[in-house]
Amino acid sequence: MHRLLPVQHRQALHSTASSRRIEVSSQAHLAPHALMARAGMALAKLASALAPHERRVWVACGPGNNGGDGLVAATLLHQAGWQVEAALVRSEGTPPADAAWALEQARAAGVAITQSLPAIQPDLLIDALLGLGSTRAPEGQMADWVRYLNNQPAPVLAVDLPTGLDSDTGRKLGDTVVYASHCLSLLTLKRGLFTAHGRDCCGDLWFDDLGCTPTEPPDAWLLGQDSMLVAQGPPLPSTHKGSKGDVLVIGGAPGMQGAARLAASSALAAGAGRVYASLLDPTTMPDPARAELMQRPIAQLKDDPSWHTHCVVAGCGGGSEIGAVLPLLLEHAVRLVLDADGLNALARNETLAEILRARRSRGLQTVLTPHPLEAARLLDSSVASIQANRLAAADALSQRYACSVLLKGAGSVIASPGSCPAINSSGGPALATAGTGDVLAGWLGGIWASHAGAPLHDLACAVAHWHGLAGDQQKAGPLRAGDLIEAMHALHGHASR
Structure with a gap:
């Protein structure tokens, strides 16, 4: 016992x-x-x-x-x-x-x-x-x-x-x-x-x-700290920023730039070699406090295909504006993390859903990171129905959209076609603050960029546990999203071996 x-x-x-x-x-x-x-x-x-x-x-x-x-x-x-x-x-x-x-x-x-x-x-x-x-x-x-x-x-x-x-x-x-x-x-x-x-x-x-x-x-796995091993470990001496992968964060509509900034800063802290931000409000900078973050104007994406191989994190603070760029991302992004308003746009547009379903057959990978309300929209359901059977909901999303799913909430569930589902054992109410989901999406993008050869399901499990473990370190009160990035950064190398 x-x-x-x-x-x-x-x-x-x-x-x-x-x-x-x-x-x-x-x-x-x-x-x-x-x-x-x-x-x-x-x-x-x-x-x-x-x-x-x-x-x-x-x-x-x-x-x-x-x-x-x-x-x-x-x-x-x-x-x-x-x-x-x-x-x-x-x-x-x-x-x-x-x-x-x-x-x-x-x-x-x-x-x-x-x-x-x-x-x-x-x-x-x-x-x-x-x-x-x-x-x-x-x-x-x-x-x-x-x-x-x-x-x-x-x-x-x-x-x-x-x-x-x-x-x-x-x-x-x-x-x-x-x-x-x-x-x-x-x-x-x-x-x-x-x-x-x-x-x-x-x-x-x-x-x-x-x-x-x-x-x-x-029938499922309960994730422990060893799930983080796939996304950790010392880098090779020959490692350079170009070998650690690139992330492109797309979001930050007018009035919601903070969400995209959090995601971009999180991707950088996770270990991506370079992080670019394409803000949907072109009048703002990615993050003045993080000079390492680079800006890529959204208007250039159509004419510059170099971003196709980046790990794309889309939807954080995207507002209704994200819908206009989503078809391009779904068609060309080799690796795509779809969050927040990107999910809402997907739920409203069956054509986008069809493009997403076709990605898997084309060898393109996608992970959705919904909270229960976003999951309900994607399944034409209700929050009560999602919460009544979270494992079934995550599996239904994975099957409907032919991709990996990280259903957030108490006991986050990770489901992927052909993989045994997982329930995360870490995390708690300290994470129930604005922006922590943006941090999760950005961290997943950063980890995926720097560990491109690892199975996506395993990486999603690692990030879910990492995110929750950082929340568990909070001794009192809620954890602000910006501080969460630093708490997650401090856990590099923290896994059971």
């Missing part, structure tokens, strides 16, 4: 369906009830570690195997001298065989089992109500117990995942969901723990594989 975050090395994530198959396969090689016994033991050990000086625990148990895990832990804690109350939700159905065994063991050990809220004031509460595969919000008595759990001062430890959270998507199944202090994921890591509302509800995440090796390939 170990605490999961921060993640050093990428971790396999599994869906509900594959977790079920892994569970069945693992049980086939063990004695009856052994897997539940291991789960309950892991839960009891973590409870003891989290509350080493406390001795009163209330275990809220559902009618299934999640409740069975809780009952095994209740039995072990009772035998260790804890004052234990285990509350079992009233149910008309027949419990699974393992859960029935756990209840029999608890009763035989003398555990106080009730169907009510505790008579004691617990030092620790365990949420073992609903686990893997829940599809409906808690109701009735169970909903009352969830509200009780959320209103207690003592820490709450959730078993496998908090009650009321969808294990595949991280969405809340309703308004009644447990907000745990800790969550112990058992046997497999579930995708929903790391995106949408998963991180809100889980508190500190712990993992125990129960001594079993997964028999299924991952």
Whole structure:
């Protein structure tokens, strides 16, 4: 068992369906009830570690195997001298065989089992109500117990995942969901723990594989610091600015020049050899504070094809003006990062979407970096639908537009045709400030320019984690976008080896 975050090395994530198959396969090689016994033991050990000086625990148990895990832990804690109350939700159905065994063991050990809220004031509460595969919000008595759990001062430890959270998507199944202090994921890591509302509800995440090796390939990867290795490493002695690639940033319509300046400065800090800015407001300079940035008038792009091989970052502060230049970029840019208003222009124009889809067959590469609202526009959907299944939304975008996608937000998702999707483990609310998305797009352009031979999916994963890790370094308050560039720059060479 170990605490999961921060993640050093990428971790396999599994869906509900594959977790079920892994569970069945693992049980086939063990004695009856052994897997539940291991789960309950892991839960009891973590409870003891989290509350080493406390001795009163209330275990809220559902009618299934999640409740069975809780009952095994209740039995072990009772035998260790804890004052234990285990509350079992009233149910008309027949419990699974393992859960029935756990209840029999608890009763035989003398555990106080009730169907009510505790008579004691617990030092620790365990949420073992609903686990893997829940599809409906808690109701009735169970909903009352969830509200009780959320209103207690003592820490709450959730078993496998908090009650009321969808294990595949991280969405809340309703308004009644447990907000745990800790969550112990058992046997497999579930995708929903790391995106949408998963991180809100889980508190500190712990993992125990129960001594079993997964028999299924991952449905997604959880990114760790080792994902950054593809974009890091010491340069060769013969390296020069021409060998580190060029970036062209196109954006900065009147009143929005700051977005393009942030993207250009970010690309430079990421390691691009040369960065040019083509501002859609021709009356302004790229960034007076960064003399290294060069200006390329937007009017020259049509007649000067030298930019075709640059890594192009388009759309940051582009306004409606970006739509006029986007056909040229889609036709000729060998590598294209499309962000912000570039995405909005794409969503409004099916002709542009057709040109984008054709790029892949022509050997031209593209990555889209939408936030949920931009993703909703691109899919003719709603933000609520995007957030309800972020993995599916990222995959749908990747398939519809035949390119890589970095869907930003809590637990950013990276999807590419033919690649296993990834969820980023770094980042948090410190990044919820204006301009941080422009920094991300520019950094991706800079990294892509200087690592042109690396797979685009891997580079997008590296940049997502790098961006989030810089946000995690912020000790208090929000992180201003300009400061984020410097924080990311300070992380060069910071990866698990």
